[in-house]
Amino acid sequence: MSSRLSRTSVVAGVAFAAAASLIYACASQRPATSDLVSTDVASKVYVAPGSYDEFYAFLSGGFSGQLAVYGLPSGRLLKVIPVFSQNPENGYGYNEETKDMLKTTFGNVPWDDTHHPELSQTNGVPDGRWIFINGNNTPRVARVDLTSFETSEILQIPNAAGGHASPFSTPDTKYIVSATRFSVPVPNTDVAIDSYKQNFKGTLSFITADQPGKMDIAFQILMPGYNYDLGHAGKGPSEGWFFFTSYNSEQANTKLEENASKNDKDYIAAVNYRRAEACVAEGKAKTQPASYQHNFINESSGTTTSELKTSVRMLDPKACDGLVYYLPTPKSPHGVDIDPSGQYIVAGGKLASVIPVHSFAKFEKAIADKAFETTIDGIPVIKYDASLAGEVQKPGLGPLHTEFDGKGYAYTSMFISSEVVKWKLGTWEVVDRIPTYYSIGHLMIPGGDSKQPWGKYLVAMNKITKDRYLPTGPEMAQSAQLFDISGDKMKLLLDFPTIGEPHYAQALPASLIKDKSVKFRKLAENTHTWVTKAESEGSIVRKGKRVDVKMLAIRSHFAPDNLEGAQVGDTVYFHVTNVEQDWDILHGFAVLGANTSELILAPGETRTLKWTPTAPGVYPFYCTDFCSALHQEMQGYIRVSPSGSNVPLVANISKRSQAQLSAAAAEKAKTHEEHEKTEKARDRK
Amino acid sequence: MNRLSRALVVAAALAVATMLVTPLWTVHLGAPQYPEGLGMTIHINTVRGASEFDLMKINQLNHYIGMKVISPDAIPELKVMPWIVAALAVAGLAVAAMGRRRWLMVWLGAFALFGAVGIADFWRWEYDYGHDLDFENAIIKVPGMTYQPPLIGTKQLLNFTATSWPSTGAIAAGLAILLGAAALVVSAPRAPRRRTKTLGVEHMTAAGTDAHRTVGA
Numbered sequence: 047m048s049s050r051l052s053r054t055s056v057v058a059g060v061a062f063a064a065a066a067s068l069i070y071a072c073a074s075q076r077p078a079t080s081d082l083v084s085t086d087v088a089s090k091v092y093v094a095p096g097s098y099d100e101f102y103a104f105l106s107g108g109f110s111g112q113l114a115v116y117g118l119p120s121g122r123l124l125k126v127i128p129v130f131s132q133n134p135e136n137g138y139g140y141n142e143e144t145k146d147m148l149k150t151t152f153g154n155v156p157w158d159d160t161h162h163p164e165l166s167q168t169n170g171v172p173d174g175r176w177i178f179i180n181g182n183n184t185p186r187v188a189r190v191d192l193t194s195f196e197t198s199e200i201l202q203i204p205n206a207a208g209g210h211a212s213p214f215s216t217p218d219t220k221y222i223v224s225a226t227r228f229s230v231p232v233p234n235t236d237v238a239i240d241s242y243k244q245n246f247k248g249t250l251s252f253i254t255a256d257q258p259g260k261m262d263i264a265f266q267i268l269m270p271g272y273n274y275d276l277g278h279a280g281k282g283p284s285e286g287w288f289f290f291t292s293y294n295s296e297q298a299n300t301k302l303e304e305n306a307s308k309n310d311k312d313y314i315a316a317v318n319y320r321r322a323e324a325c326v327a328e329g330k331a332k333t334q335p336a337s338y339q340h341n342f343i344n345e346s347s348g349t350t351t352s353e354l355k356t357s358v359r360m361l362d363p364k365a366c367d368g369l370v371y372y373l374p375t376p377k378s379p380h381g382v383d384i385d386p387s388g389q390y391i392v393a394g395g396k397l398a399s400v401i402p403v404h405s406f407a408k409f410e411k412a413i414a415d416k417a418f419e420t421t422i423d424g425i426p427v428i429k430y431d432a433s434l435a436g437e438v439q440k441p442g443l444g445p446l447h448t449e450f451d452g453k454g455y456a457y458t459s460m461f462i463s464s465e466v467v468k469w470k471l472g473t474w475e476v477v478d479r480i481p482t483y484y485s486i487g488h489l490m491i492p493g494g495d496s497k498q499p500w501g502k503y504l505v506a507m508n509k510i511t512k513d514r515y516l517p518t519g520p521e522m523a524q525s526a527q528l529f530d531i532s533g534d535k536m537k538l539l540l541d542f543p544t545i546g547e548p549h550y551a552q553a554l555p556a557s558l559i560k561d562k563s564v565k566f567r568k569l570a571e572n573t574h575t576w577v578t579k580a581e582s583e584g585s586i587v588r589k590g591k592r593v594d595v596k597m598l599a600i601r602s603h604f605a606p607d608n609l610e611g612a613q614v615g616d617t618v619y620f621h622v623t624n625v626e627q628d629w630d631i632l633h634g635f636a637v638l639g640a641n642t643s644e645l646i647l648a649p650g651e652t653r654t655l656k657w658t659p660t661a662p663g664v665y666p667f668y669c670t671d672f673c674s675a676l677h678q679e680m681q682g683y684i685r686v687s688p689s690g691s692n693v694p695l696v697a698n699i700s701k702r703s704q705a706q707l708s709a710a711a712a713e714k715a716k717t718h719e720e721h722e723k724t725e726k727a728r729d730r731k
Numbered sequence: 732m733n734r735l736s737r738a739l740v741v742a743a744a745l746a747v748a749t750m751l752v753t754p755l756w757t758v759h760l761g762a763p764q765y766p767e768g769l770g771m772t773i774h775i776n777t778v779r780g781a782s783e784f785d786l787m788k789i790n791q792l793n794h795y796i797g798m799k800v801i802s803p804d805a806i807p808e809l810k811v812m813p814w815i816v817a818a819l820a821v822a823g824l825a826v827a828a829m830g831r832r833r834w835l836m837v838w839l840g841a842f843a844l845f846g847a848v849g850i851a852d853f854w855r856w857e858y859d860y861g862h863d864l865d866f867e868n869a870i871i872k873v874p875g876m877t878y879q880p881p882l883i884g885t886k887q888l889l890n891f892t893a894t895s896w897p898s899t900g901a902i903a904a905g906l907a908i909l910l911g912a913a914a915l916v917v918s919a920p921r922a923p924r925r926r927t928k929t930l931g932v933e934h935m936t937a938a939g940t941d942a943h944r945t946v947g948a
Contacts, residue, residue, distance in 0.1 A: 600791070601791060602870075626791070627783075627787055627788070628784065628788050628791070629767070675795070675870075675871070676795075676870060
């Protein structure tokens with residue numbers, strides 16, 4: 047007995063010691079972030095209940111295909127805006143009104159990979175009209191309206207694969223761009239993959255973007271078959287130029303990991319887009335067939351117009367001299383970022399040991415002096431030293447992206463050494479560095495890629511999360527980190543999880559857009575074909591096998607709410623209008639067995655759910671968005687009879703619709719009476 | 732009536748006229764779900780929402796308690812009142828033109844009566860909307876609860892705090908009464924002896940002289 051006891055205690059003691067050493071090991075392994083967090087950070091990120099954040103931040107949703115809206119400095123998620131992925135949560139891409147937003151020449155493509163949000167600009171400063179974002183997989187660009195926070199337009203990019211260097215904007219948002227991550231045969235044809243060097247090309251697309259509903263490809267530039275990675279427009283002295291990084295100048299088509307990492311330098315392509323405009327005007331662009339889809343929302347009806355475009359203007363640099371120059375840049379450069387003054391072009395050479403910075407003034411001089419090392423497919427290659435302003439020495443490992451604070455400093459993300467490095471423009475000296483957890487990709491300062499950064503905060507978007515939050519199985523949320531950059535030293539303030547995988551982000555002061563936010567749409571201005579503005583307008587009608595139900599939603603009922611006469615084999619369209627004219631009074635609509643998502647109806651909006659009943663019976667529908675005290679009573683039934691049944695089509699009449707109908711009848715009688723009176727009076731005369 | 736009193740009557744008539752173009756009364760409704768508030772303004776000829784869709788929203792909420800729909804078309808007084816007010820304003824100008832104090836008294840009396848009846852009528856409509864509820868179809872029925880908003884001040888009606896206050900038009904009406912009354916005082920004939928006794932000689936003399944001077948003028 048006693049020996050057993052002592053054995054147990056020995057075992058327990060050993061276990062305890064092991065556990066203690068484990069805990070100790072863990073504690074010592076974990077970076078002591080508490081030391082890196084200054085004591086007063088809580089007050090810096092605390093936004094009291096009911097108070098607003100200072101900034102709106104828009105983080106790409108990465109492989110979620112969406113765009114997430116956060117408040118800064120709190121890091122609170124405010125909204126996920128569906129863009130390139132169907133969103134059953136509100137019916138985007140499922141309902142009849144918005145499903146064609148995802149239409150492409152490949153049919154409905156219900157998912158994409160969003161990388162780079164880009165705010166519209168005026169004079170090189172974010173203006174809060176729209177935010178654009180790219181779809182990387184099936185190249186597309188989208189416009190999100192910042193009064194409604196809804197996707198309002200999507201344009202497919204032809205002759206492209208991997209729309210990665212996109213949708214960066216010119217300082218006036220006349221153009222946004224899309225360049226090809228993957229070179230492909232242009233036009234795409236069936237060729238051997240190892241004929242890459244002969245047949246594969248890259249394209250740079252310039253898309254007119256300053257007119258909502260009218261995005262179009264102004265022209266494309268046919269480029270050597272490299273991978274075009276990222277881009278940014280010039281500004282100030284460099285306005286009129288666009289800069290794109292490229293890698294795989296080796297033109298490898300297999301094992302790029304090694305084969306595309308051989309050259310010491312790849313290129314930044316500098317494009318003079320005003321020269322492109324001139325060449326297009328002179329007829330130097332070749333109009334060639336291309337097939338791509340353009341989809342946009344009609345604001346008053348809420349429905350999508352989808353059009354197929356059939357040609358594109360292609361510019362070959364060989365036919366338009368002075369259009370493109372290559373700036374040799376070490377090594378496999380990723381980001382290309384222009385400082386607020388527009389003088390410096392900073393490259394994130396992801397395998398480089400320095401951060402190279404080109405000078406726009408020296409670049410212009412090099413062109414004038416013809417300081418070229420060679421020419422590739424009609425594109426002069428500037429001598430590296432001729433355009434180089436300086437190199438940031440020993441910045442860290444794996445520089446990717448740079449943003450600016452408007453106070454003379456640049457901040458570069460270092461993927462491999464997992465840190466943000468702050469350095470001074472002009473002297474190129476590193477002045478501060480701070481770790482990120484872990485492996486930072488993009489970073490973002492509000493307005494940090496514009497002429498006027500609001501240099502108070504920096505957001506790091508990390509690729510690896512590991513132990514930063516409570517574990518949630520093998521797949522973890524992505525992690526963003528907020529830093530205070532208002533002082534000399536960067537300070538870590540906050541970690542917050544994000545949706546999907548954020549790549550780039552944009553932010554601007556909330557005051558620029560918050561008061562323009564739409565609270566509801568005016569029912570009087572709703573021009574949807576199937577809008578139901580009054581209960582007396584509710585109906586059920588048949589045309590062959592198609593049954594259309596016109597229905598409205600108002601607290602706390604649908605009208606009509608009892609429908610009969612539908613048959614197996616019919617396709618039933620429920621056109622539901624939320625007639626509320628009140629802020630944040632939404633209704634939902636779902637019907638049993640629907641092979642699609644619910645509808646969410648914003649006030650004043652009409653949405654259509656397509657339903658194909660498969661068996662006779664009575665099926666309920668109900669409101670899915672808790673709208674009022676009687677939300678649980680907001681329901682109805684549709685009766686489905688066997689095919690060929692003689693059950694008549696009936697939509698029941700509500701009390702309110704009776705009142706509306708009798709009021710309308712009385713009004714009609716009154717006008718009729720008045721009409722008769724005037725007739726009589728005229729007769730008397 | 733002297734020049735000052737005529738001027739006062741003209742001002743009173745203009746104050747009456749402002750009732751035609753400014754709201755008379757406001758009713759504000761606040762609730763936890765309506766931090767921005769809802770409101771109604773009562774005009775001489777209509778009832779409006781404080782902002783574009785407020786009346787619609789209020790009616791929408793009122794259906795829960797079985798209240799009738801608040802519609803300006805259902806209130807016949809709103810069709811008559813503008814004419815009465817316009818007539819009173821014109822009559823006021825006529826009184827000023829005629830300069831007869833007796834007519835001023837009649838006008839002032841008529842206007843005061845109109846005001847009193849108007850407020851009583853407003854209260855009656857509030858009572859009617861607050862009490863004449865469709866109990867059979869009302870969704871929310873609280874035993875003993877009625878929903879008459881206050882005439883002036885604040886009252887809790889379920890989750891809503893209703894606050895009513897006179898607005899520009901009603902304040903102008905009050906001002907018209909004061910101006911009319913002031914005109915009456917200013918145009919009063921010489922103070923009777925009885926008052927002088929109580930007020931003392933000095934005052935009597937001053938008042939007497941004053942009255943004499945103005946009458947002379």
